[in-house]
Amino acid sequence: MFIAMIEVFKGAGLLIYPLGICSVVAAFIICERAYALRQGAVMPRDLVDAIVSGKPLVGGNHSVLARIVDFAEEHRKDEDAIKAFARLEINRMERGVPYLDVIYAAAPLIGLTGTVTGLLQVFSQIAPDTGLPDPVNFTKGVALALSATVIGLTIAIPSLVGSGYLQRKIENYAAQLDVLLERILQRGRS
Numbered sequence: 248m249f250i251a252m253i254e255v256f257k258g259a260g261l262l263i264y265p266l267g268i269c270s271v272v273a274a275f276i277i278c279e280r281a282y283a284l285r286q287g288a289v290m291p292r293d294l295v296d297a298i299v300s301g302k303p304l305v306g307g308n309h310s311v312l313a314r315i316v317d318f319a320e321e322h323r324k325d326e327d328a329i330k331a332f333a334r335l336e337i338n339r340m341e342r343g344v345p346y347l348d349v350i351y352a353a354a355p356l357i358g359l360t361g362t363v364t365g366l367l368q369v370f371s372q373i374a375p376d377t378g379l380p381d382p383v384n385f386t387k388g389v390a391l392a393l394s395a396t397v398i399g400l401t402i403a404i405p406s407l408v409g410s411g412y413l414q415r416k417i418e419n420y421a422a423q424l425d426v427l428l429e430r431i432l433q434r435g436r437s
Contacts, residue, residue, distance in 0.1 A: 255394040262361035270402045273350045276343040277409035311336045323435045337421045347410035351403040358399020365392025
């Protein structure tokens with residue numbers, strides 16, 4: 248099985264390198280964002296409870312919500328600046344996710360380019376005197392040429408799923424942060 252996988256990668260030709268880069272970048276972004284968007288890193292439960300219940304806010308936390316709270320404490324009179332800072336924090340949560348969209352769109356196209364290139368090579372081996380290809384080499388060549396598309400799709404599908412998951416998670420956090428931001432602003436008004 249391992250040897251068969253090596254043959255599939257060889258069949259992708261030189262385009263295996265950009266496909267490999269896409270794969271590594273997508274895996275890194277998904278893992279890094281999944282870690283960075285943990286509940287405790289964005290909205291720790293104790294800080295949320297303190298905001299909702301009106302208890303004193305404790306600093307020292309490096310979460311997204313804590314940074315918004317700290318900024319709000321420093322700029323009590325400027326609600327527009329506080330809202331802009333909150334939007335900036337939400338934007339920071341989205342860091343890297345748009346690249347997943349590029350990867351899930353580009354990986355199949357890169358794979359398709361490899362397939363077309365491979366098929367061109369296969370069809371160029373047709374014997375001019377008979378007009379027929381060697382059947383064994385022809386079927387092997389077509390199978391290997393299609394491997395680039397398979398690899399591209401194998402990269403694109405998890406990237407699409409990861410992008411959708413992360414975008415939805417960020418949207419949920421943004422909605423929750425909007426509600427909490429209103430509570431924070433109400434505290435500053437009183």
